[in-house]
Amino acid sequence: MQFNVKASKRDVTGTGASRRLRNAGTTPGIIYGGDKPAVQISLDHNDLFHALRKEAFHSSVLSIDVDGAAETAVLRDVQWHPFRQIVLHVDFQRVDATHAIHLKVPVHFINADICPGVKLAGGVASHTINELDLKGLPGDLPSFIEIDLKDLDANAPLHLRDIKLPKGVELAHSTDGDKVAASIVTLRAAAADAEPAAEAGEGEAKA
Secondary structure, X not given: OXXXXXXXXXXXXXXXXXXXXXXXXXXXXXXXXXXXXXXXXEEEHHHHHHHHOXXXXXXXXXXXXXXXXXXXXXXXXXXXXXXXXOEEEEEEEEOOOOOOEEEEEEEEEEOHHHOHHHHOOXXXXXXXXXXXXXXXXXXXXXXXXXXXXXXXXXOOOEEHHHOOOOOOOEEOOHHXXXXXXXXXXXXXXXXXXXXXHHXXXXXXXXX
C-alpha cells in the first residue's frame, strides 16, 4: 500500500512552540537519517491520526511531501497523550532504496480453523507473535506477512524459520529462527498441566 504524507517545515522548536502547534490542529515531528540533516516538520493532526489507525501505515515505506520536497521514510516512533486520543509527536527515518533496513511488520494468521491440530485433535491454535522483525530493501519489504496454518498439527509447532518470506527478505536476527510462531494447544495438554497444580493445592490444604 502506498501512503503519501503531507508535511511542512517548522523553524520554531521547543515545548511552547509544540503546544501552540497542537492547539492549532497540527502535530510536530521530525525526519532524520541518511546523509541529510534532520528536518523538523508539522503535520495535520486529523490526517495523521486516521493514517495511524491503518495497520499498513506502521510497516510501509512512506512518501512524505515536505513543502514540495520528497522524502522517503518509515515511521519509527509515535508519542501519544497519556489519556486523550492526541498524537504528540512522530519520528520518521529516511530510507534509501539501495540499502537494506530493519522493519517490524504485522502477521496475519489464516486457516487455523481447518488445520489437523484443530479439526482432528480438537485443539486450539495459539499465536505467540503478532509481528516479525524483517530485513530487506525498502521496495522488497511487505506491509504484512500472511501465515497459513492449514497444515499445523498438534505436535508440530510452527517456527519462524518455517515461514515463507518474500524474495530478498529475511529475518532481521538469525537467532529468531528457533522461536515458535504458532502451535496447537489441546485439551489433553491443558488438563495435564492442571493436575500437578491441583495436587499441590490438596497437599497444602492437608498441611
